[in-house]
Structure formats: C-alpha cells, structure tokens
Amino acid sequence: MSPQEITITHRDLDRHEAFLRFVPQVFERISFRQWHEYGGWDERYTVFAIVEDGRIIASASALRMDVILSGERVQGWQLGAVGTLPEYRGRGLQRRILPRLLAHTGANDLVFLFANHHVVDFYPKFGFVREREWMFQADQSVTPAGEPLRTLALANAEDRALLQRIAAKAEPVTSRFGAHHYGSIVLWYWCNFYGDGVRYAPDHDAIIVVQQAQAVLRIYDVLSAVPLDLRGYLPRLTAAPVQRLEFGFTPTRFWADPTIVLDYSDSPLFVRGPHRMPLEQFKFPMLAQT
DSSP states (O other), X not given: OOOEEEEEOTTOHHHHHHHHHHHHHXXXXXXXXXXXXXXXXXXXXXXXXXXXXXXXXXEEEEEXXXXXXXXXXXXXXXXXXXXXXXXXXXXXXXXXXXXXHHHTSOTTSEEEEEOOGGGTTTGGGGTOEEEEEEEEEEEEEEOOOSSOOEEOOTTOHHHHHHHHHHHHHOOOSOSSEEEEOOHHHHHHHHHHTOTXXXXXXXXXXXXXXXXXETTEEEEEEEEOSSOOOHHHHGGGTOSSOEEEEEESSOOTTTOSSOEEEEEEEEEEEEEESSOOOOSSOOOOOGGGOX
C-alpha cells in the first residue's frame, strides 16, 4: 500500500499507539507514552502524519497556544515532533506534511518552532524566518537554609492535578515572548527530564522548576498567579551552595537586573506570520517549547 496522509487528534484513540511507537524511533531520548497516560494529549494537540502498512513513517505536530508577544495575546501554533524514520528520509515526506499542517493555521496566527541544526535550511522554504534568542543569568551567592520546598512526585495523581491547576491560572512568566496555560508541556518535561525538580511553594501557591549542577542553579520556570520574591525562595531551592543562577526564560518579572550572556542557539527559533518579534532581548520559556 502506498503511503497515506492522516491526521491524529486527541479523540483518535485508535491511532495514538502508532504515534507513541513512532516517536522513540526518531527521537531517541524522549517518549510521549507516560505523558499520554497522564492525560497530556488534549484538544490543542494535533499530529499530521504519513503512514505505510499501518505504521507512521513521518510526522509533524501542531500545538495551539495562547502566545504573549510584546504584551499582547495572539493565537499561536508551535510545531514539534517533526521527524521521519531513518529509512524513509530523503523522499520529501515532510514536504507533503508541512503544507497540510500550515493550512490548519490562520493567516494572522503566529507559527513557530525550535529546530535542530541539521535542518536550519529547510524551514525557510515554507516561509519561516530564523529569530535570535538570548540566555540570562545572575551572579548570586546562595546558601541552603530553611525548610526545602516540597518536591512534587510525578507518580502522585494529586501532585499532577496541582501542576495543572496552577499552570491554568499562572500569569505568563514574561510579556516579551511567552505563553499562557502550557501545563501539558511542563508535564511532558516532568515525564522526560525534570522528575526531581518540580517544587511547590505553598505560600504563593506556585511551582518553581529547578535543577542544580554544582554551584549553578538553573531555574527553568516559575508558575504563579501572583508576584513572588524569587530571591527569598532560593535558599529553600538549593541542595548545596550556589554562585550563579541561569534562567530558562526572560526573567525580568522575577529578577530586575539579569545579565545577558550569550545567544541561545541550542535549538534555533523559526517564526512564520505577520507579527513582529520584540526589540528587547528575550528567551521563550524552555518548558513551553515542544
């Protein structure tokens, strides 16, 4: 049978297993299975795929998002899981998928993705423009003190529900280029990378996602509906003395004077649509990236 084009929504349960099997064949370090079991696939996530003999051989997904851009909320679509099985590469399958996916978006919508360095010449063929991001850090000496913030347990249904409740009401972490209500993506990262880094701050009913590497504390996200004093929480987030903070987002809402240290180029940002990107330096929240 010749390859067929299909679309998989959250309702197409009979097709989910094919996608769950496909992902680790293309992206070795990640899995969607646990995220799927915990309800991460909702009505905003759609997969555009090509199947042959009952299995997916290429796919690209689109996640509908409320994007915050220069202080305004716009309709956004973030692309992810763009890949092809190794033995089918070079046959132009993504050239069949992407036009169909882009037709699913609106003419005035912001469409964006984070690519790998092997395909930076591919996306401009579909109207995408590469944009520049920055990383932020701060020199800050921190010594552990006080009661450590509780680490949420992924296997605990109440803790997962707590994440979704807080993420649903949290204010965007930045107004330059950020997102609203992306708890399902944070859940994906929780399943794949930061199992011991999701911490709960009950005084502000907030979640702070961190990871410590020797004397560096990486603060990946802050989910909170109200302003909080991030400096005051630092001693309760560290397991050993810290000399530097690194932020996975534009931190000016929580840290007034961060240092801009370098361009962020690990996964280049590509943008499509009529909207202008901010003039100020920005980093789209890493835990909102698909």
